[in-house]
C-alpha cells in the first residue's frame with residue numbers, strides 16, 4: 001500500500017497544513033474575500049450602467065454596451081487580467097503605488113461587470129409590460145415607473161444570479177496571482193501554492209481548496225434558498241372560498257350604502273366626467289386598428305364596449321387615457337381635448353383596470369395604493385395610508401391590506417387594482433376585460449363592485465364579454481367590429497333589437 005502512503009503524504013500532511021493555517025486565514029482568506037467583494041461591488045456598478053445602456057432607446061449606447069459585453073465575456077479571464085495588470089502597470093504604479101492588487105480588482109470588476117450587466121438587463125426585461133402600463137395609468141412618469149417599480153423587481157429577480165457571480169469572483173480571484181502579488185496581498189491559492197513549493201507536498205493547496213469550498217458551498221445553498229423563496233413567495237395560509245369572497249364584498253357595499261350621508265366618505269358619490277371621441281384613427285405601425293371611431297359618454301354613465309376579438313375595443317380604451325395615441329381625430333374629456341394636456345395628467349384623471357390586474361407583486365395591497373398617492377398626488381405617508389385604507393375598506397379588503405398579491409385570490413387582486421385606481425380620484429374609470437382571468441365564482445364579486453361604482457355616479461367605459469352585466473348595468477352598449485363602431489344604444493336596443501347583420505351574428509354566437 002505504498003501508493004496510499006504517498007497519497008497521504010502528498011495531500012494530508014497535517015503538519016504543513018497546520019503551519020500555514022494562520023497565514024491562510026489572516027492573509028489568504030482575507031485577500032480572497034476583499035478581491036471577490038470589491039470586484040463584485042464595482043462589477044455591479046459597471047453592470048448597472050451597462051444594463052441601462054443596453055435597454056435604452058439610444059442605438060449608440062446600446063452598441064457600446066454590446067461591444068463591451070462581447071469583449072469582456074468572450075476573453076478568458078486570465079487574458080483580461082494579464083492585459084490590464086501588465087498593460088496598465090505603469091499607470092497603475094502612478095495611481096496606486098507598486099502593488100498590482102488594485103489593477104487585479106479592476107480587471108476582475110471589468111469581467112464581472114459584463115456578466116452582471118447581462119444579468120440585470122435580462123432581469124429588467126423579464127418584468128411584464130403590464131407593470132409599466134400600471135405605473136403609467138396611475139400617472140407615474142416613465143422614469144418613476146422604472147425607478148420605483150420595474151428596476152427593483154428586475155433586481156430582486158436576479159439576486160440569486162448575483163450571488164452566483166460573487167462565487168465566480170471568489171474563484172477568479174485566484175488568477176490575480178499571475179500579476180505577482182506582494183506577500184501580504186496573496187490570496188488563498190497563492191498562499192497555498194507558496195507553502196506547497198516550500199514543503200514539497202500538495203497539502204497546503206488542498207487546504208486552500210477547502211477554504212474555497214467553505215466560502216462557496218454555503219453561498220450556493222443560500223442562492224438556492226433565495227431562488228425558491230422568490231419563486232414561491234412567503235405563503236400565508238388563508239382559506240377563503242370564492243363564495244366567502246362574495247360575502248366579503250357584499251358586506252362592504254352594504255356598509256357604504258348604510259352609512260348616513262354626513263359620514264359618507266368623499267368617494268361615496270363620484271363626480272364623473274364626460275368623454276367625446278371624434279373620428280379617431282389609430283395605427284400600430286401600418287396596421288390600422290381604429291377607423292373613424294365616434295363615441296359619446298355622458299357624465300356618470302356606464303358604457304360597455306362589446307365586439308369580437310381584435311375589433312379594437314382594448315385599443316380604444318388605451319386611447320382614452322393616452323397609453324397609446326391616435327393618428328387623427330380627437331378625444332374630449334369634459335369638453336377639452338386630451339391631446340392638449342400632458343399624458344400623465346390625463347392618466348391621473350382617467351383610471352384604468354386591466355385583465356391581469358398588474359398589481360406590483362413585491363408590495364403589499366396597501367403599498368400598491370400608497371405608491372402613486374405619495375409620488376403622484378403628493379400626499380404625506382400618513383395621509384396616503386389613510387386614503388388607501390379607506391379605499392381598501394370600500395372594496396372589502398381592509399383586513400388584507402398587508403397581504404402581497406400572491407397571497408390574494410384573483411378576485412381580491414382585481415379589487416385591490418380597482419381600489420388602487422379609485423384612490424387617484426379619477427373622473428372616468430376604464431375597465432379592460434377585468435373578469436376574464438377570474439374563476440367563475442369570483443366574477444360576480446368584481447361585477448357587483450363595478451355595478452356599485454356605476455350607481456354612485458362614476459363614468460365608466462367597460463370592455464366586457466359579460467353580456468348579462470352589460471344588459472343590467474350599462475346605460476349604453478357599443479358594438480365594435482374591425483375598428484369601427486357598428487351600433488350604439490341602450491342595452492334594450494342592442495340586445496333585443498339589433499339592426500346590423502354583424503351584431504345579429506355576434507349576439508347569436510355569444511348569447
Ligand SMILES: Nc1ncnc2c1ncn2[C@@H]1O[C@H](COP(=O)(O)OP(=O)(O)OP(=O)(O)O)[C@@H](O)[C@H]1O
Pocket residue numbers: 284287289307308309310311312313314315316
Ligand atoms: N401592441 C400592439 N402592437 C401591434 N398590434 C396590436 C397591439 N395591440 C393590439 N394590436 C392589434 O390591434 C388589433 C385590435 O386589438 P385590440 O386588443 O384592441 O382588440 P380587442 O377588440 O380588444 O380584442 P380582444 O377582445 O381579443 O382583447 C388586433 O388586430 C391586434 O392584433
